[in-house]
Amino acid sequence: MQLHRRxxxxxxxxxxxxxHRARRELLAPAAPSxxxxxxxxxxxxxxxxxxxxxxxxxxxxxxxxxxxNDWDVMRRVAHVRFPRFAPxxxxxxxxxxxxxxxxxxxxxxxxxxxxxxxxxxxxxxxxLATSSALLYPRHHYGTDGTDQVAFxxxxxxxxxxxxxxxxxxxxxxxxxxxxxxxxxxxxxxxxKLTGRSWRSGEALAGVTRxxxxxERRAWTFFDRHPKIARVLGAQxxxxxxxxxxxxxxxxxLAPALTHGATLFHLVNARIMxxxxxxxxxxxxxxxxxxxxxxxxxxxxxDDTLPKVVGATAVAATAGGxxxxxxxxxxxxxxxxxxxxxxxxxxxxxxxxxxxxxRNEDAPVVVLEHGLMSCAEHWEWVTxxxxxxxxxxxxxxxxxxxxxxxxxxxxxxxxxxxxxxxxTAAAGAGRRAVLVGHSLGGWLxxxxxxxxxxxxxxxxxxxxxxxxxxxxxxRQAQGTVPLTENLSLxxxxxxxxxxxxxxxxxxxxQLPERVRKLALAQYRDARLxxxxxxxxxxxxxxxxxxxxxxxxxxxPVLALTAGYTARNDPVxxxxxxxxxxxxxxxxxxxxxxxxxxxxxxxxxxAQQTADLVDAFIADxxxxxxxxxxxxxxxAR
Amino acid sequence: MLSSLAEPLRAHGPRAxxxxxxxxxxxxxxxxxxxxxxFDRLRSLDPLGMAVPNWRFFAPEPAQxxxxxxxxxxTATGDQTPWRETTEISPxxxxxxxxxxxxxxxxxxxxxxxxxxxxxxxxxxxxxQTVPFDLLRARVEQRVRDQSEDGPLPQGxxxxxxxxxxxxxxxxxxxxxxxxxxxxxxx
Numbered sequence: 001m002q003l004h005r006r007x008x009x010x011x012x013x014x015x016x017x018x019x020h021r022a023r024r025e026l027l028a029p030a031a032p033s034x035x036x037x038x039x040x041x042x043x044x045x046x047x048x049x050x051x052x053x054x055x056x057x058x059x060x061x062x063x064x065x066x067x068x069n070d071w072d073v074m075r076r077v078a079h080v081r082f083p084r085f086a087p088x089x090x091x092x093x094x095x096x097x098x099x100x101x102x103x104x105x106x107x108x109x110x111x112x113x114x115x116x117x118x119x120x121x122x123x124x125x126x127x128l129a130t131s132s133a134l135l136y137p138r139h140h141y142g143t144d145g146t147d148q149v150a151f152x153x154x155x156x157x158x159x160x161x162x163x164x165x166x167x168x169x170x171x172x173x174x175x176x177x178x179x180x181x182x183x184x185x186x187x188x189x190x191x192k193l194t195g196r197s198w199r200s201g202e203a204l205a206g207v208t209r210x211x212x213x214x215e216r217r218a219w220t221f222f223d224r225h226p227k228i229a230r231v232l233g234a235q236x237x238x239x240x241x242x243x244x245x246x247x248x249x250x251x252x253l254a255p256a257l258t259h260g261a262t263l264f265h266l267v268n269a270r271i272m273x274x275x276x277x278x279x280x281x282x283x284x285x286x287x288x289x290x291x292x293x294x295x296x297x298x299x300x301x302d303d304t305l306p307k308v309v310g311a312t313a314v315a316a317t318a319g320g321x322x323x324x325x326x327x328x329x330x331x332x333x334x335x336x337x338x339x340x341x342x343x344x345x346x347x348x349x350x351x352x353x354x355x356x357x358r359n360e361d362a363p364v365v366v367l368e369h370g371l372m373s374c375a376e377h378w379e380w381v382t383x384x385x386x387x388x389x390x391x392x393x394x395x396x397x398x399x400x401x402x403x404x405x406x407x408x409x410x411x412x413x414x415x416x417x418x419x420x421x422x423t424a425a426a427g428a429g430r431r432a433v434l435v436g437h438s439l440g441g442w443l444x445x446x447x448x449x450x451x452x453x454x455x456x457x458x459x460x461x462x463x464x465x466x467x468x469x470x471x472x473x474r475q476a477q478g479t480v481p482l483t484e485n486l487s488l489x490x491x492x493x494x495x496x497x498x499x500x501x502x503x504x505x506x507x508x509q510l511p512e513r514v515r516k517l518a519l520a521q522y523r524d525a526r527l528x529x530x531x532x533x534x535x536x537x538x539x540x541x542x543x544x545x546x547x548x549x550x551x552x553x554x555p556v557l558a559l560t561a562g563y564t565a566r567n568d569p570v571x572x573x574x575x576x577x578x579x580x581x582x583x584x585x586x587x588x589x590x591x592x593x594x595x596x597x598x599x600x601x602x603x604x605a606q607q608t609a610d611l612v613d614a615f616i617a618d619x620x621x622x623x624x625x626x627x628x629x630x631x632x633x634a635r
Numbered sequence: 636m637l638s639s640l641a642e643p644l645r646a647h648g649p650r651a652x653x654x655x656x657x658x659x660x661x662x663x664x665x666x667x668x669x670x671x672x673x674f675d676r677l678r679s680l681d682p683l684g685m686a687v688p689n690w691r692f693f694a695p696e697p698a699q700x701x702x703x704x705x706x707x708x709x710t711a712t713g714d715q716t717p718w719r720e721t722t723e724i725s726p727x728x729x730x731x732x733x734x735x736x737x738x739x740x741x742x743x744x745x746x747x748x749x750x751x752x753x754x755x756x757x758x759x760x761x762x763x764q765t766v767p768f769d770l771l772r773a774r775v776e777q778r779v780r781d782q783s784e785d786g787p788l789p790q791g792x793x794x795x796x797x798x799x800x801x802x803x804x805x806x807x808x809x810x811x812x813x814x815x816x817x818x819x820x821x822x
Contacts, residue, residue, distance in 0.1 A: 066773045159653065212698070278732075304650075312662055502679070563758035
């Protein structure tokens with residue numbers, strides 16, 4: 001690259017020359033050459049490894065009994081997670097081997113900092129990369145982002161040194177580091193935007209108030225001047241979110257952005273005690289400066305990698321959208337034996353009618369699922385109950401194939417009226433036993449209160465109670481994070497990210513025949529759109545609850561999952577209260593069950609079905625009167 | 636025909652391999668940064684937890700609390716000491732910019748506390764059998780033994796994990812977890 005040389009002023013003092021150089025560096029700096037960029041990056045990475053290893057050697061206590069890195073305790077998990085590598089990890093974790101490895105790493109880092117020839121540099125890079133990988137599990141607690149960056153830098157440098165004779169290989173390596181660097185700032189910024197504390201401007205004060213990552217004087221200042229804290233916080237957000245502009249053609253923004261980033265890291269080092277971040281992220285800057293410099297005909301740079309990455313990104317996005325469309329088709333095709341009704345509210349409910357009633361007086365069993373679920377969650381219970389009863393299982397409007405076509409604003413009174421309409425239409429004149437799980441339990445209670453002549457009994461399976469957000473601190477604490485997480489789901493899934501959701505365990509627990517459909521529903525946006533709508537209604541209606549539960553005439557069986565009772569005793573009380581709305585009620589605990597596996601675990605679902613079956617058998621026929629007392633029984 | 640493939644393969648094969656490897660690494664990284672960790676499925680490709688970097692620094696929500704481990708001791712004579720902090724968080728000093736070995740231990744406290752809180756949400760887990768619990772218990776035990784070096788060994792101790800808003804004293808700490816009584820045996 002040609003430098004536009006300026007002649008130094010005639011009477012230049014050293015200070016003026018220095019200021020001149022500084023100005024040139026900031027405004028029109030020379031980008032590093034290929035070898036310079038690789039070397040600088042390699043050295044800053046090495047400095048990070050050196051500091052880390054020296055710090056580890058200074059604290060052998062952390063690896064002895066009582067320390068956070070005591071391998072004798074940690075190995076239990078490591079042996080389960082990495083069974084094949086267990087002998088290697090055990091060998092590395094031996095205290096003398098660990099110390100020797102850290103000593104070797106310091107030597108390798110010094111070799112890189114010194115002017116050494118290529119073979120030495122290659123060996124040192126490879127040694128640092130491999131030792132990082134080997135030592136990471138044994139140092140697991142206490143590791144941070146700098147360990148990941150330093151590994152990335154040294155591994156990439158190893159590849160560059162191996163292929164050093166081919167400039168295109170080194171260029172690909174430097175592009176790879178530059179792109180990762182751009183991602184690191186950009187993602188850090190854009191993900192912060194989704195956080196309430198960053199949007200409200202509280203974040204800087206919140207971080208600096210901690211003793212772990214903050215500083216007393218900084219916090220006092222931000223506490224006294226919240227406006228300044230908000231402005232600075234916004235600047236951090238802007239700088240990170242806009243960092244990818246360094247890659248705009250011409251590369252004129254790159255020097256300012258990387259210098260700004262270095263300043264940011266230096267300030268963080270002093271205020272937050274994050275010293276190692278300076279060399280670690282500093283190592284990503286020379287590659288960024290190299291790749292963003294304009295092309296030079298004398299030493300052309302191979303710019304293939306960003307094009308390959310860009311093409312891959314486009315292909316992956318297209319693939320995601322295609323997969324999302326395929327999932328939607330699976331959800332829309334549903335099951336083979338579905339029927340449809342349209343409710344008074346205008347919604348379209350799709351349901352299945354399984355099994356046959358015992359006799360002409362037998363009630364029909366209607367299953368009401370919980371929040372963010374669907375008919376397929378009842379599959380085990382349906383199968384067991386259908387042996388002796390006629391079971392109606394459906395998805396509420398918005399879930400599965402059921403459509404929320406109603407234009408009226410949503411409230412649970414709509415869900416309750418839908419449930420009653422379904423019961424009337426599908427039950428063919430029979431009375432219904434409503435079985436509700438979680439939120440479905442609350443809807444069943446309301447339906448029974450609204451239409452006493454049509455409901456023969458209510459079974460509540462770990463049901464929701466409108467006072468639970470108030471009276472259960474465990475429930476209350478889960479609320480804000482749930483709202484924040486939920487609000488991103490529909491959009492993310494519409495953008496085709498469904499494939500990035502791991503298959504949940506409960507899908508694998510369901511019968512094989514419904515797994516594909518259940519998984520497609522879980523990864524499809526509709527379930528979460530409906531879930532978000534219902535969750536907002538939960539927040540609104542539960543907050544407005546005045547403490548008065550309506551009286552129910554039909555008998556009620558309240559079931560509490562064993563783990564729910566143990567971990568949150570308030571829930572058990574709430575279930576008892578719901579049962580108490582009826583003059584004839586029972587309350588039982590299902591041992592070994594938790595809120596979810598009460599449906600998904602085949603054996604426990606069988607227990608649930610047996611309890612429902614027994615409850616139905618005990619139901620009074622309309623001509624006989626019975627009054628079993630309210631009882632709490634552990635089964 | 637094979638020989639006519641060899642030439643372009645030798646010329647472009649290694650390049651394609653390198654470009655492919657870097658592209659895959661970048662792709663998996665980019666796809667594992669969603670604000671909601673449920674979308675981190677591709678991270679399972681990285682068993683070490685180090686190869687796919689996590690660029691979500693202090694994002695979506697920054698750390699705004701300190702975790703403190705406190706303990707109290709049942710002495711040999713049956714007296715119960717008041718709660719005291721097991722280890723102090725290092726005050727900020729300028730030299731920490733270049734040298735801060737205690738940072739690892741403080742970060743580890745964070746990691747252990749976060750893991751315990753996650754485990755607490757799982758219904759069927761016995762916390763006292765987990766690795767984070769054991770590491771914290773061992774840390775407290777070590778401290779108790781060190782502090783009672785020139786005296787009789789206490790009968791046992793109990794520890795507490797608490798969360799507090801650091802320099803902001805205005806609120807009460809959150810008490811997250813209290814351990815059962817841990818008996819001490821002669822070493």
